[in-house]
Amino acid sequence: MALPATVGTAVPIALILEDGNELQFPQAEIYAQGATTPTATIDLGHKARGSYEADWTPIVVGTYRAVFITYADAGHTIENIVYSRAIEQVFVTVDSIDDLSAKIVRILGLVHENAFIDNTVHDAFGSLVAARVRLFDTKANVEAATDGGSETTGLLSTYEIESTFEANCRLGSYRMKKV
Helix, strand or coil: CEEEEECCCCEEEEEECCCCCCCCEEEEEEEECCCCCCCEEEECEEEECCEEEEEECCCCCEEEEEEEEEECCCCCCCECCCCCCEEEEEEEECCCHHHHHHHHHHHHHHCCCCEEEEEEEECCCCCEEEEEEEEECCHHHHHHCCCCCCCCCCEEEEEEEEEEEEECCEEEEEEEEEC
16 A cells, blocks of 8 residues: 655554564665665654554655664664565655645636636726636535625635736736736
8 A cells, every 4th residue: 555645744663463462663664766875764663553653854855765674672673584575665756645636626617617707807998807706515515605795614725816908808918816
């Protein structure tokens, strides 16, 4: 199984001993992809019923492997061969899954899913020169939005539009910024 992680955020590294042994001293050696020496070595503390855990905070994006070795002594010199070595992959990214989900929702709004455009300003030729775009989480919330309103229920994000025209109805520039 693969463990997702984010740069700068502690991620729990965990091992469970099948027989529930609470008197062992497991370690996790963390290796960057392709590396032969560990980036970090973490002592796993006993939590409950043979479950051992400790936090590791990655500082660089990449794919890592956590190699678990169980020792019979606190000095980590005698490997307990009753327990097999185990391995788990850790995928470290800059953004968390929650951050990526929020960005995807905003992208859906920017393709006008549950979007409400208001506060429109037009020039003498009827061209749109300014507006506000609000993105909502549901159809019901976008339908409740009003022109010039300040509704916040289900509001995901707000953007301002500004545009300039070089000639009658000929777009010169268009800017849309998140507020």
